[in-house]
Amino acid sequence: MSHAVTLEKVILENLNTAVLLFDANLHLIYINPAGEMLFGLSAQHLIGLPAIKLIHCPDDSVERRLREAMDTLHPFIEREVHMKLGDRAITVHCTALPFHHPASEVKLLVELHQVDRQLRILREEHLLAQHQATQALIRGLAHEIRNPLGGLRGAAQLLQQELPEPSLREYTQIIIDEADRLQKLMDRMLGPNRMLRRQSINIHHVLEYVLDLIQAEYPEGPEITRDYDPSIPEFMADSDRLIQALLNLIRNAISATGTRGRICLRTRVLRQFTIGNRKHRLVLCVEIEDDGPGIPKALQEQIFFPMISNRPGGTGLGLPIAQEMIHQHGGLIECESQPGCTRFFVYLPLDSGHE
Numbered sequence: 001m002s003h004a005v006t007l008e009k010v011i012l013e014n015l016n017t018a019v020l021l022f023d024a025n026l027h028l029i030y031i032n033p034a035g036e037m038l039f040g041l042s043a044q045h046l047i048g049l050p051a052i053k054l055i056h057c058p059d060d061s062v063e064r065r066l067r068e069a070m071d072t073l074h075p076f077i078e079r080e081v082h083m084k085l086g087d088r089a090i091t092v093h094c095t096a097l098p099f100h101h102p103a104s105e106v107k108l109l110v111e112l113h114q115v116d117r118q119l120r121i122l123r124e125e126h127l128l129a130q131h132q133a134t135q136a137l138i139r140g141l142a143h144e145i146r147n148p149l150g151g152l153r154g155a156a157q158l159l160q161q162e163l164p165e166p167s168l169r170e171y172t173q174i175i176i177d178e179a180d181r182l183q184k185l186m187d188r189m190l191g192p193n194r195m196l197r198r199q200s201i202n203i204h205h206v207l208e209y210v211l212d213l214i215q216a217e218y219p220e221g222p223e224i225t226r227d228y229d230p231s232i233p234e235f236m237a238d239s240d241r242l243i244q245a246l247l248n249l250i251r252n253a254i255s256a257t258g259t260r261g262r263i264c265l266r267t268r269v270l271r272q273f274t275i276g277n278r279k280h281r282l283v284l285c286v287e288i289e290d291d292g293p294g295i296p297k298a299l300q301e302q303i304f305f306p307m308i309s310n311r312p313g314g315t316g317l318g319l320p321i322a323q324e325m326i327h328q329h330g331g332l333i334e335c336e337s338q339p340g341c342t343r344f345f346v347y348l349p350l351d352s353g354h355e
């Protein structure tokens with residue numbers, strides 16, 4: 001028997017999932033090491049606390065459901081519960097299992113399984129797959145359009161030379177101009193086809209250069225604050241493409257906030273960070289935050305597709321082009337948006353990523 005007890009303890013202590021045991025008053029009586037890790041506090045500090053203090057959600061539904069589970073003896077599983085731990089927000093799957101054994105002090109076992117990382121990996125895989133599908137579509141389409149377009153333009157030119165009536169040339173000129181416009185659009189969608197010209201760059205020099213361009217473009221502001229981490233090392237990148245990507249993102253932020261808004265540029269280094277399915281030792285994150293109206297939920301899934309725009313005069317090419325430029329560097333752009341706070345994260349590996 002005693003052997004079984006230690007075995008159970010060994011299992012509990014070594015689980016990756018946080019396990020919490022509560023008494024009849026929903027006060028904590030045991031927490032395993034994974035739980036201490038999750039809360040960032042030792043069991044000593046946690047034991048005795050009521051469940052509502054521990055599993056603290058914006059709505060009180062979980063507290064109510066824990067109590068219900070205990071009263072009705074029905075277990076429950078709640079997926080993607082958003083919990084607050086101090087000033088950290090995390091997402092967990094929460095499982096609660098009630099016990100009815102009268103002799104036992106334990107009345108409820110709660111498992112918390114943090115899923116932020118999995119959710120982020122899923123989201124990134126989705127973004128990458130979306131981007132690859134888009135690029136394949138554009139390449140295929142460009143190929144199909146280019147050749148006939150060249151033929152069309154050439155024929156219109158020949159026709160123009162043969163036209164007896166000069167006033168009719170207006171029409172052939174329209175064909176030629178429109179063919180050129182379409183050609184330019186295709187070129188922009190395809191992006192530059194030269195190889196990356198990598199050189200050692202300092203991200204803050206790149207950002208300051210972009211800000212100079214923005215300053216010239218919008219002399220009236222908005223207010224742009226910088227929150228730079230000066231310890232970021234230089235790394236190999238194609239500065240022209242980084243400039244293009246960052247310009248696109250900052251221009252979008254300005255069109256969202258107008259010249260009265262506030263924009264913040266933040267740089268950080270992240271350690272042991274995965275982009276797609278590659279784990280990197282060091283990753284640079286450049287964050288562009290604005291206090292504009294945000295991106296409507298329904299649009300958020302689509303903004304990296306070409307031709308998606310809800311701006312008058314917008315081409316819908318800024319974000320897909322920026323995503324492609326960053327993708328060429330092994331990086332990724334992600335977005336989080338709610339009214340009053342939109343943040344674009346540009347992740348760039350600082351190592352070669354072969355880990």
Ligand SMILES: Nc1ncnc2c1ncn2[C@@H]1O[C@H](COP(=O)(O)OP(=O)(O)O)[C@@H](O)[C@H]1O
Pocket residue numbers: 248252253256290292293294295299303308309310311313314315316317318319320342
């Ligand atoms: N910072 C932002 N705030 C609000 N909406 C944004 C922001 N950035 C992008 N968007 C939305 O994403 C759409 C696509 O952006 P983009 O690809 O640059 O195309 P465009 O700027 O030509 O519309 C924009 O039309 C806008 O609706």
Ligand SMILES: [Mg+2]
Pocket residue numbers: 248251252317318319
């Ligand atoms: Mg844009």
